[in-house]
Amino acid sequence: MPPGAAPAQDRRPQWPARLEAYLGVLRPLKEKSALREVQERELLLSFISVNSGGISEYPLLETQQQSIVNLLCRRTDHPADSLLRRLAGNFPVLLNRLDKETASGDETATAQTTAQLRNTEALLLKSVQGMVYAMGLTTDNFEELIMRHFGAPGLAQFGEILKTHEFDQGFWNEFVERFIAQHVAEGYDQLTSAGKFHLSKDGQQIIVRFLFDDVLATLHDSPGHIDQTRVQKAFATASAVTPERIAVRKVVQACLLKGLGFLPGDLLLEHLESAAFIVCMDPVAGSLVKAMQARAGGKTPAAAPEAGDAQAEDKHALPFLMEQAVALALGAVRVLSQSREHFLAALATLRSDELEAVRSLAQGLSIESLELTLFYLLESAFVGLLRDKAREEGGKVLVKTAAQRRCPLPAVEALATRGLSRIRKNQLFTADSARADMLLFKTRTPQQLASLMQVLQLEEPLQATIRALWDNAPFRRDFLVVIDLAQVARTTQNVKAKLAELLTKFGALHAPTQPVPGAQE
Incomplete structure (x- = not known):
């Protein structure tokens, strides 16, 4: 087994027992003259039951098992289904043919059909x-992310969703409701009741400022940690940036580009990298690379494997190994693309530009990609909550967001040995009032940063280090409710009463220690 492959112990019955199980389902259906679609579905159900012991990390939860069954058995217009449907349709046809040939005693035809049937089965x-790898990796990564930001109570909630919902639209609707909408609403109530906002006046504007740091702080009592699963570890190895793993991924991606060429271009480009990673989690990736190397070296193709051979996969001919890689990738694409569309459909309250941002952020399979997506959704939901409250006020209230790059204080202080004096530091950074362990970049764009570093005559190595800090810097995000006193005065005679009403609407009068600037005007 190549490095990075998930454990794949084959606990299936031997071929004769599997064949007998398939025939035990097919023959009664033929006697009843069951429709072809019925035969196909019943045989696929039998196929999954018989072969579950040979599927690495096959899910234990009944809801997830049913999700796999539905993905394999339900006919849809998804582009990946064309090949999957052909495989599923060929299986009962070949099985029926083999049954007839066996009964007639035609050994040559029986051997040929058996080989075709076993290939289709494979x-x-x-x-x-x-499908299992893609579904497992998605749910495992979300579990880790939820434990990190929502703690044990959040993990228990997520586990309940997994137990009670199949991996479909209902699952993602419930996920978004519980972990985005509910938590943001509860977080907003906590912030306003605890006075966790900043009230200020700027000219003719009253500003209520909420910090995203404070929103995140409402998600859990304390962060948690769970160990990575076998699927996550296999993915980490498969996606490692080492010469060996990069070489394997290049071979797999080249194979998939050719084998998945029938998919629409946008769908292929969107999922090619993720599908290649998942193929590289399976032993077939290593076998494919060996076969490609053998062909490049002018070696003859390996003989067909013997049944029960532990190294059987390595002995398959190159074309069939490529077919296996494509089949595995198709299963992954089927799950990943459907999950993404269901996830986006669950975000129906977002604006079109926000949905496109989520689609872009959710491209990868890594925890980091999912974390960025989660943060963006929490930000969008909080802004959406404020906008809903401001909707009836027209031009009197405007909801804005502000973002500024921040950098850990120790990382900046470490630059003192590289020539970043206190004067230079104070020109580039300012204190972050929300986080004592962070500094804010004073500049807003890369161009401004480059210009300022030139003015300060920073040495090139120091500039490169600061640019790296900038590129990797997280953002401090603020949510601003801006009340325009001039607009208020145009629409009401009692400015003081209307201002009090607006501040009450946004929870800013619930903190007795907070002054209300401009309320006397």
Whole structure:
């Protein structure tokens, strides 16, 4: 097994027992003259039941098992379904043919059909394996992310969703409701009741400022940690930036570009990298690379594997290994693309530009990608909550967001040994009033930063280090409710009463220690 492959112990029954199980389902259906679609579905259900022991990390939860069954058995217009449907349709046809040939005693035809049937079985198995890897990696990563930001109570909630919902639209609707909408609403109530906002006056504007740091602080009592699962570890190895793993991924991606060429271009480009990572989690990736190397070296193709051979996969001919990689990738693409569309559909309250931002952020399979997506959704939901409150006020109230790059204080202080004097530091950075362990970049754009560093005559190595800090810097994000006193005065005679009403609407009068600037005007 190559490095990075998830454990794949084959606990399936031997081929004769599997064949007998398939025939035990097919023959009664034929006697009843069951429709072809019925035969296909019943055989696929039998296929999953018989072969689950040979699927690495096959889910234990009944809801997830049913999700796999539905993905394999339901006919949809998804582009990936064309090949999966062909495999699923060929299986009962070949099985029926084999049954007839066996009964007639035609050994040559029986041997040929048996080989075709076992190949189809292997490809179906790989497609299910791709579904399982993609689903497992998605749910495992979300579990880790939720434990990190919502703690044990959040993890328990997520576990309940997994137990009670199949991996479909209902699952993502419930996820968004519980972990985005509910938590933002509860967080807003906590912030306003505890006076966690900043009230100020700027000319004819009253500003209520909420900090995203404070929103995140309402998610849990304390952060938590859970160990990575086998699927996550396999993905980490498969996606490692080492010469060996990069070489494997290049071979796999080249294979998938050719084998998945029938998919629409945008769908292929959107999921090619993720599908390649998932294929690299499976032993077939290592076997494919070996076969490609053998062909490049002019070696003859390996003989067909013997049944029960522990190294059987390495002995498959190159074309069939490529077919297996494509089948596995198709299963993964089927899950990943459907999950993404269901996830986006669950975000129906977002504006079109926000949905596109989520689609862009949610491209990768890594925890970091999911974390960026989670933060963006929490930000959008909080802004949406404020906008809903301001909607009836027209031009009197405007909701804005402000973002500024921040950098850990120790990282900046470490630059003193590289020539960043106190004067230079004070020109580039300012204190972050929200976080004592952070500094804010004074500049807003890369161009401004480059210009300022030139003015300060920073040495090139120091400039490169500061640019790296800038590129990797997280953002401090503030949410601003801006009340325009001039607009208020145009629409009401009692400015003081209207201002009090607006501040009450946004929870800013619930903190007795906070003054109300401009209320006397």
